[in-house]
Amino acid sequence: MESGAETSGKHHQDGTSSPGTPWLLDEFQTGDFFFASPTRQYRGWAKNGLLSAYQPVSNDLVKSLFDQAAQRGVENPLMFGLIPFDASGNASLAIPLHWEAADIPGGDAGIKQTKGTRPTIVKRTPVPAPEQYGDMVRKALVLFAQGELKKVVLSRAMDVELDSPPDYTQLLPDLLKRNSHGYTFAIPIWDQGTGAPPGGVMVGASPELLVRRVGDRIYVNPLAGSIGRNSDPEKDQSLKAGLACSEKDLREHSYVVADIERILRDYCDELDVPAGPSVIGTDTLWHLSTYISGRLRDPSVTALELSCALHPTPAICGHPTSTAFKHIQELETVERGYYAGLVGWQHANGDGEWALALRCALHSSSKQLRLYAGAGTVAGSDPESEIKETATKMETFMRAIS
Numbered sequence: 001m002e003s004g005a006e007t008s009g010k011h012h013q014d015g016t017s018s019p020g021t022p023w024l025l026d027e028f029q030t031g032d033f034f035f036a037s038p039t040r041q042y043r044g045w046a047k048n049g050l051l052s053a054y055q056p057v058s059n060d061l062v063k064s065l066f067d068q069a070a071q072r073g074v075e076n077p078l079m080f081g082l083i084p085f086d087a088s089g090n091a092s093l094a095i096p097l098h099w100e101a102a103d104i105p106g107g108d109a110g111i112k113q114t115k116g117t118r119p120t121i122v123k124r125t126p127v128p129a130p131e132q133y134g135d136m137v138r139k140a141l142v143l144f145a146q147g148e149l150k151k152v153v154l155s156r157a158m159d160v161e162l163d164s165p166p167d168y169t170q171l172l173p174d175l176l177k178r179n180s181h182g183y184t185f186a187i188p189i190w191d192q193g194t195g196a197p198p199g200g201v202m203v204g205a206s207p208e209l210l211v212r213r214v215g216d217r218i219y220v221n222p223l224a225g226s227i228g229r230n231s232d233p234e235k236d237q238s239l240k241a242g243l244a245c246s247e248k249d250l251r252e253h254s255y256v257v258a259d260i261e262r263i264l265r266d267y268c269d270e271l272d273v274p275a276g277p278s279v280i281g282t283d284t285l286w287h288l289s290t291y292i293s294g295r296l297r298d299p300s301v302t303a304l305e306l307s308c309a310l311h312p313t314p315a316i317c318g319h320p321t322s323t324a325f326k327h328i329q330e331l332e333t334v335e336r337g338y339y340a341g342l343v344g345w346q347h348a349n350g351d352g353e354w355a356l357a358l359r360c361a362l363h364s365s366s367k368q369l370r371l372y373a374g375a376g377t378v379a380g381s382d383p384e385s386e387i388k389e390t391a392t393k394m395e396t397f398m399r400a401i402s
């Protein structure tokens with residue numbers, strides 16, 4: 001049995017394990033599934049077949065996928081998935097017939113430095129133009145002043161054309177190095193049911209855990225409120241300290257924690273919510289972070305079920321949720337698709353890990369990618385700062401790709 005982060009070594013699907021903690025990227029092939037958390041990594045491969053579903057997510061859909069896996073005799077099945085920002089759209093769920101797992105090696109030990117030539121970015125097209133994104137933020141400021149909306153997360157995209165296709169054995173290690181405390185993923189979109197080719201790959205390095213479930217224990221780590229980092233250590237520390245006491249950012253963060261806590265109280269009989277946020281760092285940004293843990297009242301609630309109950313949180317939508325969702329549909333010009341949706345994995349017993357699909361791109365064809373980034377806006381937000389913040393959020397991926 002693949003048995004969780006407390007045992008070390010490489011775990012095979014049949015329950016055996018081999019010593020050492022390698023990265024599972026050496027044999028990575030295009031079309032494989034990859035998901036790494038700060039403690040654990042999973043790789044599934046599709047070349048020997050998979051079971052897939054492309055429909056709006058529901059408990060019945062997930063159950064029927066695991067039932068099919070049982071009928072096929074798949075040992076210890078593991079589901080990878082993408083749920084769109086608009087959860088009424090089609091989720092892409094897949095159980096590859098083969099997978100493996102391993103702990104994360106300490107630091108970046110063993111991440112291979114690939115020597116091959118990296119692609120060059122030949123064209124970048126912001127969609128919409130940054131000034132237009134600024135106008136969206138200005139419109140949101142009017143809505144805040146009118147009082148019906150407290151927070152809305154507005155996003156934009158960047159279409160990137162490369163001179164050669166990205167090499168995932170280079171891109172993923174690079175993202176992992178930049179994101180060792182986060183969730184690095186490459187999940188193909190199987191959009192036509194079993195046997196059809198992927199409709200692209202969602203690939204990225206998200207800092208944000210929505211839900212991890214281990215038995216009846218759950219962990220949720222919302223982030224909201226950000227500031228770009230500085231290469232000068234002193235300035236960097238003062239930016240961090242400034243974020244920790246920024247009234248605007250603490251307010252932006254508080255909407256997220258309050259909504260999550262309200263929903264979790266319906267599911268948990270023990271809940272530990274810290275009194276205030278701490279600050280965590282990615283390679284490019286500081287974020288306000290609240291690490292919540294709890295115990296499920298009904299341990300049959302799966303990681304994905306709880307994730308869907310929380311989704312979309314005000315970290316990627318806004319407050320109040322339905323008002324913010326409506327304004328996102330009206331103000332944004334780019335379809336979010338799986339960006340700001342859920343990305344993760346789950347076992348048949350309901351244990352799993354679902355992150356928010358952030359700091360990511362849709363790799364739609366060999367040399368084309370669409371990168372996405374959003375920023376939470378509240379009364380007092382500055383359009384120019386939000387343009388800068390979304391550009392910084394795209395930097396991790398931009399630096400890793402070329």
Ligand SMILES: C=C(O[C@H]1C=CC=C(C(=O)O)[C@@H]1O)C(=O)O
Pocket residue numbers: 153155208223224225226287314315316340358359372373374375376377393
């Ligand atoms: C919506 C995104 O980030 C969210 C997560 C962390 C901090 C955020 C912020 O400060 O605005 C956002 O809520 C994104 O990266 O596209």
